[in-house]
Amino acid sequence: MKRSTLYPMLLYPMLVALVLCAAPPLISAAKIGATAPDFTGTASTGKTFHLSDYRGKYVVLEWHNNGCPFVRKQYNSGNMQRLQKQWTSQGVVWFTILSSAPGKQGYATAQEENDYLAKTQAAPTAALLDPTGEIGHLYDAKTSPQMIVINPQGIVIYDGAIDDKPTTDLNDVAGATNYVSLALQQAMAGKPVETSATRPYGCSVKYADATH
């Protein structure tokens, strides 16, 4: 009897230790060719989205900051909205992610973001509010508009800039090579993605100040 009561007392700390040791490292940034880390995000509509629910579909992640001149170039020219419509109409899931902390450029409340989406006629699947920067850090997102493309197997096939013109000039949208479209076209045609990593030009993601 005495032994059996002792067991759970020893077992629990041992179990806890085992789980702690076996747990994967907390920071596992997205790597090209590796599985995209799962996340749960709350949209500006209040709906919850899990990345893992979209296995079998292409997923685009777009880091957003509505005040960033590089982002404004894409939205004021209508290019980002065009891309969102073009690809979601072909079954691609498109998440716009707002990782700005409260008080910083690009932060928006749910209402403000809904107003912005309506005003700009943006058409992502959802705009996910990430004021703690959890999703941003999970993907090591450095800039807005940084773009990530995930294939139906859940593998990151593109991570980087939206196009090859790292400027804030509206006139540069027309002649630019769009890396997101290129990656989706090539992958959908069963070809390898030629350009799978570029420098994600833009404004730095305005994360909450580090507390650690």
Next chain:
Amino acid sequence: MRNALRDGLCIETKMQGRSTSSVFYRALTCGAALLLCMASAHAEGTPIPHGTLELIARNQWIAAGHTLDLGLRFQLEKGWHIYWINPGDSGGPPRVEWQLPAGLAAGSIEWPAPRRLETGSIVDYGYEDRVLLIVPLHAAASLAAQQPVRLGAEVKLLVCSREMCIPGKAELSLTLPIKSQPPAADAQNLDARNHDARNHDARNHDARNDELFTATRRALPHPAPGNWRFSVADANDSFVLSANLGHRITQAVFFPLAESQIENAAPQKLLSVATGFRLTLRKSDRLLKPIARLKGVLVLSAEGSYLMDVPLSKPGAARSKAATVLESTQ
């Protein structure tokens, strides 16, 4: 806009002066306001977001067949920055479009060594406070002496703080005479003696500009001395830059010229050795193809900044001489 604001402020200050009853205070306030307005009118640049920008020249003339240093002088408010040619993780460098008369051609910006601007997991390369970006202006030998010509520059830039980024645009211009050859020193002195007191201020201003250009040029990254030896080894997830300078180095920072070669935010691990140093630079996750050369600027705090263009040692091949020397001296 800032000029209008300043003028408005001047008028307002003067009007307040008039409303005071005491003649003495009125005179004092008016005088102070006038002085303030005059002072601010001098050395005032074109407003850019959270700062000013001014186009200046080293000399107040252009000499046919010679090169004149022009400069974009930035002054930024505390907490705001602009970017180096490789901005690092985010941002972008200023871009200039010149409007120049025939026979004049602007070269590229001569970038001073930048600073690491760190915000958590994001590291940018840029400038805070004040910086002069020198652009050489080449004048054709065939240029005839003529009346002053207008040099125009449209600068598009991004000014950022930790919290936000603001795009800016500035239309700058400078009007300078063209001479068939540089004025001789004697002639300049003679000129100087013949000028009145107001031009004396202008000459002082020129001298200050000259000092600024000289100091900026001196601090620009230079080619490393010929007897210094560098090598770069590919070590799995890092590049190891080894330097043999013949003396110990305790501080070194490398700024890559090409984007996506090294992880900007990764700490650069320095190993100080008797003949130099070894610096470990983590490769960028985005570097998917091997590189042939590592190019950038090396800043040694005690001795200045140097242009680096070092071929990568062949993997598996014997260590380069510099690396071997380093090894043996540790």
